[in-house]
Amino acid sequence: MTTKIKATKIGFFSDIHLGLGNASEEWHRTALDFAKFASETFEKNNIDVIIIPGDIFHNRFEVNVNTLEVCSRFFEYFKNFHVYISSGNHDSYLKDTSQINSISVLHQKNNIQVIDESPLILEIGGKTVSLNPWGTLLNEIPKTDICIGHFEIVTFMMNNFKACERGFVSKDLLEKANTIISGHFHKADARLYDDNKQIVYLGSPYQQNFGDAGDQRGLYIFDIETETFDFIPNELSPVFHKFLLSTESQWNEEVIKGNHIRLLVDTKVDSKEIQAIASKIRSKIPISFDIKYEYTETFTLNNEEAENITSVNIPDSIKIFVNDVPDLKYKEETVELLTKLYESCHK
Secondary structure, eight states: OEEEEOOSEEEEOOOOOBTHHHHOHHHHHHHHHHHHHHHHHHHHTTOOEEEEESOSBSOSSOOOHHHHHHHHHHHHTTTTSEEEEEOOGGGBSSSSOOSSBSGGGGGGOTTEEEEOSSOEEEEETTEEEEEOOTTOOGGGSOOOSEEEEOOOBTTSBSSSSOBOOSSBOHHHHTTTOSEEEEOSOSSOEEEEEGGGEEEEEOOOSSOOSGGGTTOOOEEEEEETTTTEEEEEEOOSSOOEEEEEGGGGGGOOGGGTTTSEEEEEEOSOOOHHHHHHHHHHHHTTOOSEEEEEEOOOEEEEETTTEEEEEOOOOHHHHHHHHHHTSTTOSOHHHHHHHHHHHHHHHHO
16 A cells, blocks of 8 residues: 655755663753754755655663653654655664564654664655664565665675675665665765666764764755755764864864863873863763773883783773684674763763
8 A cells, every 4th residue: 555645855864763871861952953954944944744764862771761751752843744754774773673662662653654663654645655663674675766775785894994795785775765764874875876776875964973073964855856965964962073182273262162082192192281171172062072082102011012002992892702703693792782871880
């Protein structure tokens, strides 16, 4: 059965991850400020249909009660829109299916349709559009003009540092539709193929960690007829900045206030000087501030051998350790859980 919708343009954003930062008030506020910005932007552009392909919530295993209340307030901003939400992996308790999911709480809202069991086909502006929940297999994806989901597609960048190595192959997905639109990876990307086919990763609408530093984030307006996007940058939400100690004279101190700041110690310096610089940064009122040591120096230990002493990246070490454990099921879930425990202790 196909649902017909009268619209020429659609609003898009994805991966808002409600409950980030251990469900901190700061991240809740970031999400709600974005909701206000997005709803006002779509309204100004005469958009009344919004599609969100996954990851409404951040924690797959539990959702903070306050985060549930924030979710209700978030979507109150969109009460005058028709909203379609397909499930993502962070919304789903099980690894490869959204049979049990957190976004089921949104079924109660009359203007929101949650796609969490099987693909939904819409007809918009004379074109067919499929919305596919997390875990939909390739042979279950219907052939339409436009295909939307929360896909893992090999060779696309998962973040600024790592490309996807498993999942769907572009060629196979493009046999399902000429335009593939996906949530999931937080780094926006768009690739054009032969015969005017395209795959578009929307990315997250605001930066969520230091791996996102330097990336422009925002939302989209999609023209159904031309199958093209207008990107609208999000210049409201806080961003992440990394400052090299060795380039202190070049720092733009104006960006510190209200943002997330990391000081990278990349040169030898007295600890008192680091403390003085840290105090100076904190006086500019960043949302968060931490220090990472990247300086490497050779020491002679016991007058016998020289060793390189470097700082240890705990999250990366967790990932490496878990991936090296043979016959361990649910490695991704284990990494996620251990990283969460580490962050809660490190907070």
